[in-house]
Amino acid sequence: MNNEIIAFGTFGWFVFCWFGYTQFAKRQAKKTHCIASVLHRHRITWMRRLLYRDHLIADTALLASLERQVSFFASTTILILAALLTLLSTSEKLYSILTSLPNAYPTTLHETQARLLLMIAIFIYAFFTFTWSMRQYAFCAVLMGAFPKAKTGTVISQSQENHIVYVAKIIDHAGHSYNYGLRSYYFAMATLAWFIHPLLFILGCALVVLILYKREFHSNTLKVMNMINDAEQHTVPKNTDSH
Numbered sequence: 001m002n003n004e005i006i007a008f009g010t011f012g013w014f015v016f017c018w019f020g021y022t023q024f025a026k027r028q029a030k031k032t033h034c035i036a037s038v039l040h041r042h043r044i045t046w047m048r049r050l051l052y053r054d055h056l057i058a059d060t061a062l063l064a065s066l067e068r069q070v071s072f073f074a075s076t077t078i079l080i081l082a083a084l085l086t087l088l089s090t091s092e093k094l095y096s097i098l099t100s101l102p103n104a105y106p107t108t109l110h111e112t113q114a115r116l117l118l119m120i121a122i123f124i125y126a127f128f129t130f131t132w133s134m135r136q137y138a139f140c141a142v143l144m145g146a147f148p149k150a151k152t153g154t155v156i157s158q159s160q161e162n163h164i165v166y167v168a169k170i171i172d173h174a175g176h177s178y179n180y181g182l183r184s185y186y187f188a189m190a191t192l193a194w195f196i197h198p199l200l201f202i203l204g205c206a207l208v209v210l211i212l213y214k215r216e217f218h219s220n221t222l223k224v225m226n227m228i229n230d231a232e233q234h235t236v237p238k239n240t241d242s243h
Contacts, residue, residue, distance in 0.1 A: 017205040043168040067137040074130035124186035136174035
């Protein structure tokens, strides 16, 4: 009975850390600078400059590069799922290995299988988010092909401005889906610690949240991107986004 209470409490902490941080990051991004919000402004600048380019070869290559990164993780996720399903079919061997470890935390075969199922669920979610990100990047390629053109020095019309903002927003959505998939990998790594001890899993989830927060809101990369954005404001008209 005590093991079941600990298991449910540990799982609750895992859900709280993952989904709680996701909601926190969304709300905090509207109040302060973060990687996602600053990068979105750079995407708008990128799309605005497409108006004056005759050839979009470099831009389509850049978009294809982003899509390949997501495709790599989607393919890797399939391999991980195959390995986890194989491990689930031989969970008795995994259970015997875990129980033979020195000072092993007392557990049961069903609990071991439940943790494997949790990891499988995490990577299934990651696969769906990565593939959705890939599709959104493909949508952006079509929209870039239909991008309106403007002559240098002319005033941007409202329809052109709308096209800029909306295409940048779709790329932003694709980036968010990619980010959610990467987050799944982070928390899957923390889940590995649960096979050893619930306390390690709790600490692992807290460490993942700390790392994500530091990188998204207080990293040196964010500071540099902000500096670039401040410099861009002197030459590119400021646009209000709805991140």
